[in-house]
Amino acid sequence: MSSKRHSILPPVSxxxxxxxxxxxxxxxxxxxxxxxxxxxxxxxxxxxxxxRAKLDSLAGRITIGRRCIIHERSTLGAVGTSGKITExxxxxxxxxxxxxxxxxxxxxxxxxxxxxxGVGARVGAGAVVGxxxxxxxxxxxxxxxVVPDLTVVYSNGMRRTDKREVAELKNKGIARQIDVLRxxxxxxxxxxx
Amino acid sequence: MAAITPYTYIQCPCSDxxxxxxxxxxxxxxxxxxxxxxxxxxxxxxxxxxxxxYPLEYLLYCEDCHQIRCPRCVAEEIVTYYCPNCLFEVPxxxxxxxxxxxTRSCFQCPICIGPLAVTSVExxxxxxxxxxxxxTAAPQSGPYxxxxxxxxxxxxxxxxxxxxxxxxHAQLSKLRNGGTARLTAKERKERRRDPSYRSSAATEQxxxxxxxxxxxxxxxxxxxxxxxYQSQLADPNASDGGLAALSDLGFSSPxxxxxxxxxxxxxxxxxxxxxxxxxxxREALEVDEGLQLxxxxxxxAIAQLHSEGHDGTASTSRLSDQPPNFGEAHLHGRSRFVSExxxxxxxxxxKRSKRCPVCRHIISKPEAKVQTxxxxxxxxxxxxxxxxxxxxxxxxxxxxTSASGSAGIPGALLEPLKPAHYLLTFTNPxxxxxxxxxxxxxxxxxxxxxxVTVLCPEFEIDANTDVWDEALKDPSGAxxxxxxxxxxxxxxxxxxxxxxxxxxxxxLEVGKIWERGRNWVSIVVEVVPAWLRLEHGxxxxxxxxxxxxxxxxxxVRVEWEAEAVxxxxxxxxxxxxxxxxxxxxxxxxxxxxxRIRH
Amino acid sequence: xxxxxxxxxxxxxxxxxxxxxxxxxxxxxxxxxxxxxTVIQPEVMIRGDLVRTIQASSQSGATPNSTAVxxxxxxxxxxxxxxxxxxxxxxxxxxxxxLRMGDHVFVxxxxxxxxxxxxxxxxxxxxxxxxxFAIIKDYVRILDGTVVPPNMVIPNFSIVAGQPARLIGEVPxxxxxxxxxxxxxxxxxxxxxxxxx
Numbered sequence: 001m002s003s004k005r006h007s008i009l010p011p012v013s014x015x016x017x018x019x020x021x022x023x024x025x026x027x028x029x030x031x032x033x034x035x036x037x038x039x040x041x042x043x044x045x046x047x048x049x050x051x052r053a054k055l056d057s058l059a060g061r062i063t064i065g066r067r068c069i070i071h072e073r074s075t076l077g078a079v080g081t082s083g084k085i086t087e088x089x090x091x092x093x094x095x096x097x098x099x100x101x102x103x104x105x106x107x108x109x110x111x112x113x114x115x116x117x118g119v120g121a122r123v124g125a126g127a128v129v130g131x132x133x134x135x136x137x138x139x140x141x142x143x144x145x146v147v148p149d150l151t152v153v154y155s156n157g158m159r160r161t162d163k164r165e166v167a168e169l170k171n172k173g174i175a176r177q178i179d180v181l182r183x184x185x186x187x188x189x190x191x192x193x
Numbered sequence: 194m195a196a197i198t199p200y201t202y203i204q205c206p207c208s209d210x211x212x213x214x215x216x217x218x219x220x221x222x223x224x225x226x227x228x229x230x231x232x233x234x235x236x237x238x239x240x241x242x243x244x245x246x247y248p249l250e251y252l253l254y255c256e257d258c259h260q261i262r263c264p265r266c267v268a269e270e271i272v273t274y275y276c277p278n279c280l281f282e283v284p285x286x287x288x289x290x291x292x293x294x295x296t297r298s299c300f301q302c303p304i305c306i307g308p309l310a311v312t313s314v315e316x317x318x319x320x321x322x323x324x325x326x327x328x329t330a331a332p333q334s335g336p337y338x339x340x341x342x343x344x345x346x347x348x349x350x351x352x353x354x355x356x357x358x359x360x361x362h363a364q365l366s367k368l369r370n371g372g373t374a375r376l377t378a379k380e381r382k383e384r385r386r387d388p389s390y391r392s393s394a395a396t397e398q399x400x401x402x403x404x405x406x407x408x409x410x411x412x413x414x415x416x417x418x419x420x421x422y423q424s425q426l427a428d429p430n431a432s433d434g435g436l437a438a439l440s441d442l443g444f445s446s447p448x449x450x451x452x453x454x455x456x457x458x459x460x461x462x463x464x465x466x467x468x469x470x471x472x473x474x475r476e477a478l479e480v481d482e483g484l485q486l487x488x489x490x491x492x493x494a495i496a497q498l499h500s501e502g503h504d505g506t507a508s509t510s511r512l513s514d515q516p517p518n519f520g521e522a523h524l525h526g527r528s529r530f531v532s533e534x535x536x537x538x539x540x541x542x543x544k545r546s547k548r549c550p551v552c553r554h555i556i557s558k559p560e561a562k563v564q565t566x567x568x569x570x571x572x573x574x575x576x577x578x579x580x581x582x583x584x585x586x587x588x589x590x591x592x593x594t595s596a597s598g599s600a601g602i603p604g605a606l607l608e609p610l611k612p613a614h615y616l617l618t619f620t621n622p623x624x625x626x627x628x629x630x631x632x633x634x635x636x637x638x639x640x641x642x643x644x645v646t647v648l649c650p651e652f653e654i655d656a657n658t659d660v661w662d663e664a665l666k667d668p669s670g671a672x673x674x675x676x677x678x679x680x681x682x683x684x685x686x687x688x689x690x691x692x693x694x695x696x697x698x699x700x701l702e703v704g705k706i707w708e709r710g711r712n713w714v715s716i717v718v719e720v721v722p723a724w725l726r727l728e729h730g731x732x733x734x735x736x737x738x739x740x741x742x743x744x745x746x747x748x749v750r751v752e753w754e755a756e757a758v759x760x761x762x763x764x765x766x767x768x769x770x771x772x773x774x775x776x777x778x779x780x781x782x783x784x785x786x787x788r789i790r791h
Numbered sequence: 792x793x794x795x796x797x798x799x800x801x802x803x804x805x806x807x808x809x810x811x812x813x814x815x816x817x818x819x820x821x822x823x824x825x826x827x828x829t830v831i832q833p834e835v836m837i838r839g840d841l842v843r844t845i846q847a848s849s850q851s852g853a854t855p856n857s858t859a860v861x862x863x864x865x866x867x868x869x870x871x872x873x874x875x876x877x878x879x880x881x882x883x884x885x886x887x888x889x890l891r892m893g894d895h896v897f898v899x900x901x902x903x904x905x906x907x908x909x910x911x912x913x914x915x916x917x918x919x920x921x922x923x924f925a926i927i928k929d930y931v932r933i934l935d936g937t938v939v940p941p942n943m944v945i946p947n948f949s950i951v952a953g954q955p956a957r958l959i960g961e962v963p964x965x966x967x968x969x970x971x972x973x974x975x976x977x978x979x980x981x982x983x984x985x986x987x988x
Binding site for chain 1: 811816817818819820836840841875878884918920936954955
């Protein structure tokens, strides 16, 4: 193993069509992110897409708001149980964090502003998750479910309301994190254009 | 129904009924027990067995008694108390005064039991977020709160904020829900003495409001009551000089007795003893004396119940996690609603040493320091008795199936009435060669009897040559690596040989070892799983829990010759150094093979 | 690409005995330290690129330590697991902190580890999530599907499970040897050896 090499990134089968993209000029998208599908993928200003994150617009348009962080191995627009093609497959508000290995199924699925989708969490097709929600790791939101604002889903589906009132603080933290990530993740939006 | 991987549980002798008898009645119990014992097959399904079967790792071994010891029979002694969060050792003197909880800043979330972190409750940041990322260093001052980073609970939800980021326990004990201060015992005492407070209390009473309206928390009330009754006990001396001789007897005095009698006899003794009652103990009448009027107005709680519903009430498990909250007057420190739950100070953990219950020798002793994982003494059964590994063995496929039994998918269901074979590998941990004798009932106990045949119930295992082993494990030597490979090759070869032999005959030879290695021996057990239907099936009795589990009771007897160490007791008898003495250890174990299809 | 072996094996075996699957994703390899004899199975992801950006003020003069993920000897990273350094706000700015792992650490398939430190002889089951800045000491067993919340400290000899993780038992005295991963190390690689019986 040569020490000069920067990374070991085995090639991934980038099968499937190349989707039309609408990127803001200020986004950071890793070279090894996976974008497939036929419908447009829009990523708004200052959002970060980590390596090996997968955005699939086969079942509809994917929209990512401002200052979202899409971590590695997460999947946006996974074709869920319905398999239907809808106008908007997945829509993320601003300041949404999708953590490692989380999956958001396609089909008019909406994640509200400031919501954190935890590690390995799943959001079913057509679910509408409110603003500033926290889905703890491995939480599951059933297809079509509506989750009110400020809900915390924890311990295998328990629900409670976040009463901390720290939304702005959290957003500020995300902004700081993006500052760092922009310097760390070599961005290559041209690859997907 | 979850698939299981084969397991071996070993029975600790402490639950053996024949050894349970006290020395006084050994004779009687032995007489009946002896012949009983020979026939008796250990039933893994017996209710008692649940408490006597352990995996090998959980068992210890007493070198003096030469016997297996289990977690149930050893005597534990606490070596160190420590907080599982900050890992600080807590001296046992603190334990007496502070209870078995961490008194630093370690708390668990009352909602989800996740750890709570101290975070500063910052003032709202200016909205110009997008503009300047590094304009301010986050204000590391200001009030602090405990927040859960898992479920996002915050102590601000119960109105608790802290001034300092450290010593949270001390701060919390002074805070009631909602943030109002709570008096410490010392402050209470001072306050009681303080004339200015007394006068202010008096003026309050003057306002027409009774002083007893003031809410006392439980600790204050208790302290008040205690001091009041103590003064009462002392008082009669002074007030009732005529009875001085009796007064110091307090409650047990005839004075008190007559008072109680008069209550129950409706005053028949009244005339005679009227005088005595002057000096009788009276009840608390004021707040200072600990009087607390019961707050019967529960409308607030009912309203809350209306608005929050069942989800707003605290579950019993959450309540049981809560330390008694003496800060709140109602419900004796218990909370009813989730919104009243307070942070839980971490319960302390312990490091414990273990003693043999019979000879009182220490058989396990960890080092006292919290962070170290070393043990001073650690006599685990695994280094004295052979371990038994179970593997399914498939003989059906002809072409070169090695002993690994590729067809036997771990956890697959056993087919009823279809013979299945399992490979038991016994590994000898001791430095002497051992002779193993196995005994298993031909049929498993229980309603559904599976047939069991141990093909080779008697064999010897070579000694565990540790030196050689160590040499192999040394990763530095390349030559040794080759040796190891060679040995492995040899082993594999042998295994194939064994496999071929059996395949050719298409039958396993009775009385023959399947495979043997440096310090291990594999033998084959044949089982014919039971048909899980009752013969007389008029009443379709359902299968009871785990009745489909095929468990084989097996009696293991291990014999070896050891250097006569000259037991402490027998040391006087001048034994020859060279003398070898025969040792023997016998125990029941249970082999769990898998579940039978039904 | 080196062509050391004519038939390309599934693993790259280094001089120190590390076995790294070619199908593993290691980002920022220069910041990943492997102690030797560590197995990295296919589809494992290690985020060495998320390196610390703020050095502790005390050692500002010293050469900046750019290790993002440090792994000891005889660790076993199962298929599909992910190691990434934890990140947080520190003095108003965001920074990642190194993830340190001792010896004989088993990480089960599909687990995501964002701990600050993991001791030695630790068994992490399948599909476990270890939250940011968790500290896991030695001889700890984390059962399958556990979610260890951020900042949790798990002391020596703990067995934890649940969401969030709670202590469910203690590793018995006789269970220490089960954490050894030397034998497991031999069972993978380009010429794997069968597990000893």
